[in-house]
Every structure is written in C-alpha cells, then in structure tokens.
Amino acid sequence: MRHGLLLFCLLFFIRIVPAQTPGNPTSTIANFTSGMEKRAGFLPFYWDAKKGKIWLEIDKFETELLYYPSLASGIGSNDIGLDRGRLGQEHIVKFQRTGPKVLMVEPNYHYRAISNDPLERRAVEESFAQSIHWGFEVAAEEGNRVLVDLTPFLMQDAVGAIQDISRTRQGNFRLDASRCALYLPNSKSFPQNTELEVTITLTGDSPGAYLRSVVPTPTSVTMRQHHSFVQLPEPGYKVREFDPRIGYGGIEYFDYATPVSQPIIKKYISRHRLEKKDPKAAVSEAVKPIVYYLDPGTPEPIRTALLEGTAWWDQAFEAAGYKGAFQVKLLPANADPMDVRYNLIQWVHRSTRGWSYGASIIDPRTGEIIKGKVTLGSLRVRQDYLIAQGLVGKFDTDTAHVTEMMQMSLDRLRQLAAHEVGHTLGLPHNYIASAQGGTVFGRASVMDYPTMVAKLKGGSIDLSDAYTKGIGDYDKWSIIWGYQDFPAGTNEKQELDKIVRQMHAKGLTFLTDQDARPESSAHPATHLWDNGSNAVDELKRTMEVRKVALSHFNETKIPAGTPMATLEEVFVPMYLFHRYQVEAAAKVLGGQTYTNALRGDGQPVLSVVPAEEQYRALYALLATIDPQTLAVPPFVLKSIPPRPFRYNPNNREVFKRRTGMTFDPMGPPEAAVGMTLRLILNPERCARLVHQKLFDPKQLGLADVLNQLIRTIYRKPVKQTYTDEISRMTGLKLAEQLISLAQNKDADGATRDLAHRSLQRIKKLANVSQGRTYGLITHLIRQYEQNPAQVQPSPVLTPPDGMPIDPGQEWLDGLLGEPACEWEYESPFKQ
Incomplete structure (x- = not known):
C-alpha cells in the first residue's frame, strides 16, 4: 500500500512538474508567463524578473525579417x-520549427536564381550554404505560437568586440557571463521592430594602452550591446542598376538564371525609398519624405551647424524635382535612437579625435536603405579649431580672433555633417571633386575630403572661404540620377544614361577611394585632403601659406596662462601644413588620367600625364625637402620646453624625438623628409615611371627622378650648421630608402636595378668627399653589398598622427570601410 502511494506520487510529480520546464512545451504560453511582464509589438517578449530572462513569443515561421546588432554604449x-551607436552587419533571418526546436536561419542571398521555376531556385539554394544563428528549445506553445528563451542568444558578443580588441592588440578577452544582464530601459517592442539590449562584460589580462586610457578597470570592459529585429519593407521598392560612372554603393549577387550571354553578377545601388506623389510633375511632394534626426545631446552652437549642414541635401532633392522630400529635425525626447524608424545623426565622445562615419542598415535583398546612421566624433571640431588657432590666432587678449576661428570650425562641421549624411543616402566618396566645379578650388562635391582653404591676403592669412557653404554640383547630379522617380512607361535606362551624359557635359565625373590612395593609385587629380584643380600649383600655393604661418608663429598662438610646452600642438599642423598636398603632387609622378568610361559613351579613357607636368611636380616636391624650408624657426626652438607634470610626454599630437624630454630640432625635418621620399620612391610609382619611359623617351623616368634626387640632396656641406645637418640627414634617409627599394622582392626588377645603381653612384660620391658627410651612408651601402640581411636602417621619425587620427594611414581599410573602404559600408564611409 505504502509502495503504491509512493509510486503514485512519483508519477504525479513527473507528469505535473515538467509542464513548467523548458523543452517540454505542454504548458500554454499564458500559464508559463503568468506573473511576467509582457511587451507587445512586432515580436512580443516577456520579462521574467525572477530569473532575469527574456522569453520571446514567435508566431512568424518561415517569414523573413531583418536582424542586426549594434553598440548602444561604446x-x-x-x-x-x-x-x-556602431552598427553591426544586417542579416535576413527566419524562424523554422523542427519538433521541439526553433532554428534562426539566414538564407544565402549572395547566390540566387531570379526565376519563376521553383526547381531552378531550389538548385541554387541547395548549392550554397546557409547560416543558422541559433537553436532554441520550445518552452511553451499555444496554437501556432511558441515561446523560447532568447536570453542566451542576447548574452553574446554580437558586434565582435572581442575580435576588435584583439585586432588592435589590446589583449585577449572573453565574455564573462556572470557580469552580463538584460538592460530593460532600452528593451522595447514597436509595431515594426523589436529592440533588446544587454549589458555585457569582457574580461582579460594585459590590456593595451588604448584600453587603459579609457576603461576605469581595463581588465573588465563593460558595454551595452543592442539587438534589433525589424519587419522588412513592404513590396514596391524599385531596384536601380549600378552605373560605375556615378557613385553609389549597394548590393551585388550571382543570378544563376541569367542567360549565358549576359553578366551573371547583378549590381544594384542602395538608396532610400522615395516616390513622388505625382511622378509626371516636374516638382512634386514625396509620398513619404526622408527625415533625419539629430542627437539632442549635441551642444550649441554645434547643434545648429549640424542641422544646417544636413539640410543642404534638400537642395539636391529639389534639383531632382522633389519638394520638401529631405528634412532634418531634433530627435524627440520620447524617441529611442536605436529605433529603426529614425535616421539618426549621433554625437559621440571619444578620448581622442577620430573618424566620423556614415553607415546604413539596408535590405540585403534589394539594396533599399532602411535606416541611415551617422556617427560624428565630438573632438574633431577641437582639432579644426586648433588648426585655425595656428593660422590666424593671436591671443593678445582672450577673445582675439576667436570668432573667426570658431566660424571656420563650424563651417567644417556643416560640411562634415553633409558628407556623412551623404554616405547614408548611398553615396561613396568622390575624390576628384576638388579638381572640378568651375573654380580654382573645385568643390564639386561634399563627398570629397577637403582641407581648409587658407588664402593669403597681403601679409596675413584669410579663412573666410575655408570651407564650402553648400552642396556641390556633382551632389545634385548624383541625387537626380539615384532618386529621380520616372513616370510609368519611361525607358529608365535611357533616361539615366542621359543624366550621366549631362553631368559629364558639365565637366563632372566620379572617382573614389581606390583612385585616391596616395601610394598605389595613379590619377593626378584624385586625392584625399587636397584642394585645387592642379595638384602642383596648389602645393606651391600651400607652401607659401606655410611660410607665412611659420613666420608669424609666436607665443600668442596660445592663450595666456597656457603651458608653453603646449605650443607644440599648434606648431605641428603649421609645420606639416603641406603634408596632404605633397601626397597629391607625388601622384602626378607616373600619373595616368582616366575615367570610368563605358564603351561608346564618348569619355576619354586613359592618358599619361604630360612630361612637362611630371617634371613640374618633381621640382615642387624637391622644394619641400630644402633644408632652409625644413629648418624649425628659431622662436620655436627657444619656446618649447619639456612637457610639465601631468602633461603626457608621449602625446600623439607632437613630434617624435631622439633627445629625450627636450624638443628635437631634427625631428620635424626628418618627419617631413621621410614623408616626401617615401611618396616619391613608392615601389608601384617607381614601376610606372620605368614603364612610361619605355614607351616615350621624352617622358620622366625613374632614372631621371633618381638622378635629380642625388643632384639635389648630395651637396657637400662646408659648415657645421643646423641646415647642413638637415642636408646630411636627408642624404642618409635617401640612401636608406634606396636600400629598402633595392631589397624589395615585390618591386619591379628594373626599379630594383636602378635603386642599386643609384647606391653605387652615391658610394662614389662618398669616396671623393671629405669629412663625416657620408661616413654612415658608406657603411650602410657596404653592408648592403656584403650582407644585405644585416642592413638595419634607423627607424624614421614619422609625422605625428594626421587626418582625424591615425599614424599616417587613411583608414582601417575598409571605410567606412577606411577605406574602405570602405563596396564596404564601414571604412569607405568614414571621414
């Protein structure tokens, strides 16, 4: 009797208790979630406060939706x-149920068959792998709805922070589950999207300097990561084929249903959905305007400048025949910035100045932009102000020139806001725009990287025209081409081609990141951070501005009461004021002018830069390494003491030195010489110089460049003076560059041979010279001849970080996009 009772109780326990246990979905959702907080919306979820879990209710099986992670706090x-606010990669996903499991599956949209034949589509689907992001156990169900524990999926490093920390050599970190939790204030469900946020903590040993500078306890890195599940756009979006003659990012995929006679790779642009209420009207309101929202945490007067710069794009949409189709507003107080319904311009704080980004969440099926997201670094404006300080600052009083300096900085922010928003409209960089536009300074597009135009007015510097004050002509044509809404029955392909030809007739073209790299690319007018329709003329003009800036440089460049050592931060951009125009002029050497021509469109295809222009570039570049030009002004040498207590002696914004704490008078000249020589003797540029001479004996060749370098640099100094020491240093750096070039196994053979011959010539010059002029150079060349592996040139003192911040490299590659890439959505879309 007693045994029977025990058996009955055991069977009762087995039958009743598991009804509340995940994996045995016999309980109803209502019973299982009793006492939990429900949040209804696109994907309803329940908050289990007792267990700290999120339970997701799924009723959309085999229905595609968009998932993407992002970084809520950085x-x-x-x-x-x-x-x-950094966006992660977007994914098309769907939930599939298999018995007690629900799989979150990502179809492979890189490979498709656009066909009405289901068997043809299935053949492609089964030929390429899919991705399963997670598997969930069904905890409860009710009708066609199931409940799953979403918590483990949320508690992961979804944005790849561990990999980024490792990639930047900041240590090996791992996720510590005990220090992770749901973040309820930003976990919400809306009609078209469900947003969930978690606090995650990464732990590791030996954190790098970057982490140590920003994390209170750098072995424990805590941030908030966000997960978005979004309803995909309704049908009706019209894809637009990519045209390489006008810049748009987008999607591409293999279509295996394509006839053999046509390209199998399909390319379409990314853009927002925009339709006229009346497509037949020359000017019409939009069915739904594009609205961008600015982070209300942005302070004044920066807030107003960003609103004004962003609003420039309405000029472009007006040119495309829209009325009020592009708008910018402050983000409402009750709006969630992570909500996919809001195109957002976010003001982000960092410990250093840095890149700004324009990225987008797109529908990978079509290329439609669902959300534009701009990240603007708050310290960038301070760097612009610092440069203005060096150019026109005169702190005789605390307010002298402040208005002019602040105005230039705000003008730059207006341009930057327009630039990054342009990326989120689908536009990549257009780096040839600074050479086009009908004026000497170009400015055909805000999608270029501009540096300030500092003009000489009498004996002073004028910044009133430092940056553009509106959208460029190319920007208008690009929006017309990408967003024009044609009436039914229009031959769209013909009309789009007509727009491109009209743009070309205005002297406007498109070249982007790959065409602008200072080392490997060859176009003489496509550069980063340059100005002017002619790179050589602008380098000469820039050198004149630099000369005036340095001649006026004194202690009034910093306010009274500021440590004199900080004068160096203002001095650096003045001394290197020419750095990016040197990059531009160097590309004229071995340069080739070209377009993204299509067969039959009438554009010029390719031509070598005329010899006369290449020689002009060479002489202008050699002038930048003249010892008199490179000598640091006496005032500076007497006015920059070692950095005081609590002022970082390893500041990235000052010149590197070999003199310990004291200012190194040879540091700035060595940085400038190394920069110019590296650009001139870039292996790929050298190969182009060799080859162009083969086809045209009158052209500038690498032998001509090397001969001129040797004649210019190896002049025997007769006195032990500062400028003579700069001359000796320059000769040493040239020899080291030539040794590196001669030993570069990836370099063109003729290039290596000419570098070797030049070293022999330098050795002969050394043998007939007197004094210590070439002693170390002779030693290095002998080492190179006898045992090349033992040659150890001294590390070059590179320039301080340039651009937004980076040791001499434009992007992560990449970007956004860098660059970048950046089609790469991240690196090319950064500035």
Missing part, C-alpha cells in the same frame, strides 16, 4: 573603433 577609443 568604449570611447577611436583606435579600437567600438563607438556608441
């Missing part, structure tokens, strides 16, 4: 790149 280091 680390604060530009170098690591984990910024507040």
Whole structure:
C-alpha cells in the first residue's frame, strides 16, 4: 500500500512538474508567463524578473525579417573603433520549427536564381550554404505560437568586440557571463521592430594602452550591446542598376538564371525609398519624405551647424524635382535612437579625435536603405579649431580672433555633417571633386575630403572661404540620377544614361577611394585632403601659406596662462601644413588620367600625364625637402620646453624625438623628409615611371627622378650648421630608402636595378668627399653589398598622427570601410 502511494506520487510529480520546464512545451504560453511582464509589438517578449530572462513569443515561421546588432554604449577609443551607436552587419533571418526546436536561419542571398521555376531556385539554394544563428528549445506553445528563451542568444558578443580588441592588440578577452544582464530601459517592442539590449562584460589580462586610457578597470570592459529585429519593407521598392560612372554603393549577387550571354553578377545601388506623389510633375511632394534626426545631446552652437549642414541635401532633392522630400529635425525626447524608424545623426565622445562615419542598415535583398546612421566624433571640431588657432590666432587678449576661428570650425562641421549624411543616402566618396566645379578650388562635391582653404591676403592669412557653404554640383547630379522617380512607361535606362551624359557635359565625373590612395593609385587629380584643380600649383600655393604661418608663429598662438610646452600642438599642423598636398603632387609622378568610361559613351579613357607636368611636380616636391624650408624657426626652438607634470610626454599630437624630454630640432625635418621620399620612391610609382619611359623617351623616368634626387640632396656641406645637418640627414634617409627599394622582392626588377645603381653612384660620391658627410651612408651601402640581411636602417621619425587620427594611414581599410573602404559600408564611409 505504502509502495503504491509512493509510486503514485512519483508519477504525479513527473507528469505535473515538467509542464513548467523548458523543452517540454505542454504548458500554454499564458500559464508559463503568468506573473511576467509582457511587451507587445512586432515580436512580443516577456520579462521574467525572477530569473532575469527574456522569453520571446514567435508566431512568424518561415517569414523573413531583418536582424542586426549594434553598440548602444561604446568604449570611447577611436583606435579600437567600438563607438556608441556602431552598427553591426544586417542579416535576413527566419524562424523554422523542427519538433521541439526553433532554428534562426539566414538564407544565402549572395547566390540566387531570379526565376519563376521553383526547381531552378531550389538548385541554387541547395548549392550554397546557409547560416543558422541559433537553436532554441520550445518552452511553451499555444496554437501556432511558441515561446523560447532568447536570453542566451542576447548574452553574446554580437558586434565582435572581442575580435576588435584583439585586432588592435589590446589583449585577449572573453565574455564573462556572470557580469552580463538584460538592460530593460532600452528593451522595447514597436509595431515594426523589436529592440533588446544587454549589458555585457569582457574580461582579460594585459590590456593595451588604448584600453587603459579609457576603461576605469581595463581588465573588465563593460558595454551595452543592442539587438534589433525589424519587419522588412513592404513590396514596391524599385531596384536601380549600378552605373560605375556615378557613385553609389549597394548590393551585388550571382543570378544563376541569367542567360549565358549576359553578366551573371547583378549590381544594384542602395538608396532610400522615395516616390513622388505625382511622378509626371516636374516638382512634386514625396509620398513619404526622408527625415533625419539629430542627437539632442549635441551642444550649441554645434547643434545648429549640424542641422544646417544636413539640410543642404534638400537642395539636391529639389534639383531632382522633389519638394520638401529631405528634412532634418531634433530627435524627440520620447524617441529611442536605436529605433529603426529614425535616421539618426549621433554625437559621440571619444578620448581622442577620430573618424566620423556614415553607415546604413539596408535590405540585403534589394539594396533599399532602411535606416541611415551617422556617427560624428565630438573632438574633431577641437582639432579644426586648433588648426585655425595656428593660422590666424593671436591671443593678445582672450577673445582675439576667436570668432573667426570658431566660424571656420563650424563651417567644417556643416560640411562634415553633409558628407556623412551623404554616405547614408548611398553615396561613396568622390575624390576628384576638388579638381572640378568651375573654380580654382573645385568643390564639386561634399563627398570629397577637403582641407581648409587658407588664402593669403597681403601679409596675413584669410579663412573666410575655408570651407564650402553648400552642396556641390556633382551632389545634385548624383541625387537626380539615384532618386529621380520616372513616370510609368519611361525607358529608365535611357533616361539615366542621359543624366550621366549631362553631368559629364558639365565637366563632372566620379572617382573614389581606390583612385585616391596616395601610394598605389595613379590619377593626378584624385586625392584625399587636397584642394585645387592642379595638384602642383596648389602645393606651391600651400607652401607659401606655410611660410607665412611659420613666420608669424609666436607665443600668442596660445592663450595666456597656457603651458608653453603646449605650443607644440599648434606648431605641428603649421609645420606639416603641406603634408596632404605633397601626397597629391607625388601622384602626378607616373600619373595616368582616366575615367570610368563605358564603351561608346564618348569619355576619354586613359592618358599619361604630360612630361612637362611630371617634371613640374618633381621640382615642387624637391622644394619641400630644402633644408632652409625644413629648418624649425628659431622662436620655436627657444619656446618649447619639456612637457610639465601631468602633461603626457608621449602625446600623439607632437613630434617624435631622439633627445629625450627636450624638443628635437631634427625631428620635424626628418618627419617631413621621410614623408616626401617615401611618396616619391613608392615601389608601384617607381614601376610606372620605368614603364612610361619605355614607351616615350621624352617622358620622366625613374632614372631621371633618381638622378635629380642625388643632384639635389648630395651637396657637400662646408659648415657645421643646423641646415647642413638637415642636408646630411636627408642624404642618409635617401640612401636608406634606396636600400629598402633595392631589397624589395615585390618591386619591379628594373626599379630594383636602378635603386642599386643609384647606391653605387652615391658610394662614389662618398669616396671623393671629405669629412663625416657620408661616413654612415658608406657603411650602410657596404653592408648592403656584403650582407644585405644585416642592413638595419634607423627607424624614421614619422609625422605625428594626421587626418582625424591615425599614424599616417587613411583608414582601417575598409571605410567606412577606411577605406574602405570602405563596396564596404564601414571604412569607405568614414571621414
């Protein structure tokens, strides 16, 4: 009797208790979630406060939706790149139920068959792998609805922070589940999207300097990561084929249903959905305007400048025949910035100046932009102000020139806001725009990287025209081409081609990141951070501005009461004021002018830069390494003491030195010489110089360049003076560059041979010279001849970080996009 009772109780326990246990979905959702907080919306979820879990209710099986992670709160280091608001990769996913499991599956949209034949589509689907992001156990069900524990999926490093920390050599970190939790204030469900947020903590040993500078306890890195599930756009979006003659990012995929006679790779642009209420009207309101929202945490007067710069794009949409189709507003107080319904311009703080980004969440099926997201670094404006300080600052009183300096900085922010928003409209960089536009300074597009135009007016510097004050002509044509809404029955392909031809007739073209790299690319007018329709003329003009800036440089460039050592931060951009125009002029050497021509469109295809222009570039570049030009002004040498207590002696914004704490008078000249020589003797540029001489004996060749370098640099100094020492240093750096070039196994054979011959010539010059002029150079050449592996040139003192911040490299590659890439959505779309 007693045994029977025990058996009955055991069977009762087995039958009743598991009804509340995940994996045995016999309980109803209502019973299982009793006492939990429900949040209805696109994907309803329940908050289980007792267990700290999120339970997701799924009723949309085999229905595609968009998932993407993002970073709600960042680390604060530009170098690591984990910024507040950073978007992760978007994924088309769907939920599939298999017995007690629900799989979150990502179809492979890189390979398709656009066909009405289901068997043809299935053949492609089964030929390429899919991705399963997670598997869930069904905890409860009710009708066609199931409940799953979403918590483990949420508690992961979804944005790849661990990889970014490792990539930037900041240590090996791992996720610590005991220090992770749901973040309820930002976990919400809306009609078209469900947003969930978690606090995650990464732990590791030996954190790098970047982490140590921004994390209070750098072995424990805590941030908030966000997960978005979004309803995909309704049908009706019209794809637009990519045209390489006008810049748009987008999607591409293999279509295996394509006839053999046509390209199998399909390319379409990314853009927002925009339709006229009346497509037949020359000017019409939009069915739904594009609205961008600015982070209300942006302070004044920066807030107003960003609103004004962003609003420039309405000029472009007006040119495309829209009325009020592009708008910018402050984000409402009750709006969630992570909500996919809001195109957002976010003001982000970091420990250093850094890149700004324009990225987008797109529908990978069509290329439609669902959400534009701009990240603007708050310290960039301070760097612009610092440059203005060096150019026109005169702190005789605390307010002298402040208005002019602040105005230039705000003008730059207006341009930057327009630039990054342009990326989120689908536009990549257009780096040839600074050479087009009908004026000497170009400015055909805000999608270029501009540097300030500092003009000489009498004996002073004028910044009133430092930056553009509106959208460029190319920007208008690009929006017309990408967003024009044609009436039914229009031959769209013909009309789009007509727009491109009209743009070309205005002297406007498109070249982007790959065409602008200072080392490997060859176009003489496509550069980063340059100005002017002619790179050589602008280098000469820039050198004149630099000369005036340095001649006026004195202690009034910093306010009274400021440590004199900080004068160096203002001096650096003045001394290197020419650095990016040197990059531009160097590309004229071995340069080739070309377009993204299509067969039959009438554009010029390719031509070599005329010899006369290449020689002009060479002589202008050699002038930048003249010892008199490179000598640091006496005032500076007497006015920059070692940095005081609590002022970082390893500041990235000052010149590197070999003199310990004291200012190194040879540091700035060595940085400038190394920069110019590296650009001139870039292996790919050298190969182009060799080859162009083969086809045209009158052209500038590498032998001509090397001969001129040797004649210019190896002049025997007769006195032990500062400029003579700069001359000796320059000769040493040239020899080291030639040794490196001669030993570069990836370099063109003729290039290596000419570098070797030049070293022999330098050795002969050394043998007939007197004094210590060439002693070390002779030693290095002998080492190179006898045992090349033992040659150890001294490390070059490179220039301080340029651009937004980076040791001499434009992007992460990449970007956004860098660059970048950046089609790469991240690196090319950064500035």
